[in-house]
Amino acid sequence: MRSESLPALADDHSARTPRSTVSRDLACVLVVTLIAGACFAMFDFSELTYHWTRSAERFQLDELPATLVVLALGCAWFAWRRYQEAQREVRRSRALEKEAEHLLAENRRLASQAIGAQESERRHLARELHDELGQYLNAISLDAGRIRDLSIARETEIHRLSLAVMQSATHVYREIGGMIRKLRPIGLDEFGLPTALEHCIEGWRERLPQAEFTLAVEGDFDHLSDALNIALYRLVQEGLTNVSKFARQSRVEIYLVRTPESERGPGEIVVTMADDGPGTDLSIPRKGLGLVGMRERVEALGGEFHIASSPGEGFLFCARVPAQAGLPWPSEPNEGASGAPVKSAK
Structure with missing residues (x-):
């Protein structure tokens, strides 16, 4: 909800800014013109100009003011044309941005489907x-x-x-x-996401007895869409697979949090996994597709995916996904929601 309201405020601000700027600049021009006219009247500027240019009558310098007036009008016309072109470019850019947002939303919808x-x-x-x-x-x-x-x-x-x-x-x-x-994750449909994750982690405890796994769950995970449940489960599953490859003797902490609903929106799901293993240099391209797949899953649901790591500093990833991701619109049949009861994990 916040990501939608901020662009709306930005668009409203950008729509008001050019008009206020034009009004301010026009007011400045009028004030400067009045001040200049008052100064010219006070110092008899025309008479002084005639006195200075009388000796050079053969050069027709007394016709210079009219020429300058024509030049000023031409410059004003030129500036107006450029202003109109700039306005058209701004409108075209906004139309392209809206089209890009629409295509991005459509791409996310197709990826989710x-x-x-x-x-x-x-x-x-x-x-x-x-x-x-x-x-x-x-x-x-x-x-x-x-x-x-x-x-x-x-x-x-x-x-x-x-x-x-x-x-x-x-x-x-x-x-x-x-x-x-x-x-298909065992227990996901019957008992819910936290219990399915605990069952998955228990299996990894048996496979990696030298590693230490901790799962912390906070919030209500009822009535999440099936797509969101699967995406969150696959994120943790892929993270545990990476631990088995690169950090078999590390301490792994997994946090699953659902932020409460507010006036700004229905809240979001935050999944964080951190280990104190050897870490990696993120500036070096990775050959595996695990992180790419994790990012695609999260972004397909309109979320954000971030990773942080450095050699000797462990590895961390954090995914933030809207709690309503994957749920059908009111006009669509409710096929993706998961209404299975959820048991809280210890």
Whole structure:
């Protein structure tokens, strides 16, 4: 809301400034003209001019005032033309700025829709993997266990093969579980964002026992859009992946804050992740696309993404996203909002 009100005030100020400047300059010109006329009348400027130029009558210097008047009128006309051109350029620039803002908003909307479509497809694929392949793998494992029990005292080879089938089914089931977790965060739809993040961080605690993870949640995270929930979760997920690559023995602090609603707007979501690892030199181009993807996700929702780091000083990123990002307009169907209950994380 603040980002929208400030440009409006700036446009209103820029619209009033040229008019006030023109009025002020015109008043100055009139005042200077009156003062000059009074001075010329006081000192008989025309008579003095005639006295000085009488000796050079052959050069027609007495016609110089009329020439200067024509020059002054020409300069005034020239200045007016330039002023009109400047006004046209200003109007053209404002029109281009509005068009650029419209295109930027349209680009963000399309990017948000693309991310939403991607997550919807991932949700569908995760459900199919869980419902279809999961139950068949369980059936295969149960059948193999039955074969194992029946053949344990009869056929050694059948017993061995049944054990191999059970192991293969268990391995595939675990792999599918990992794919499902990558496609759709566990607990996000059922328990909300804070609990899903805590579950994700708990998994990283097991993978990186030498690192220390802290999650602090402040504010109400009910009724956020699905796109916003996914974007925030993916931000933390990508940040933890970077920790596993570059700061495996660091202390990682994650803050998830929702600012309260006010007259200026509905508030915003702020996600900050900081570690005390080796850090990096941001002036050197990075080969990975993780940070680029994080920035694109945030900016697609109309937010801001900032990073700070230097060698030996750790790494920090901060994302600020409007709390209403991803929610449909009043005229649109409410398909993206997430109405699942949210449990507060410890």
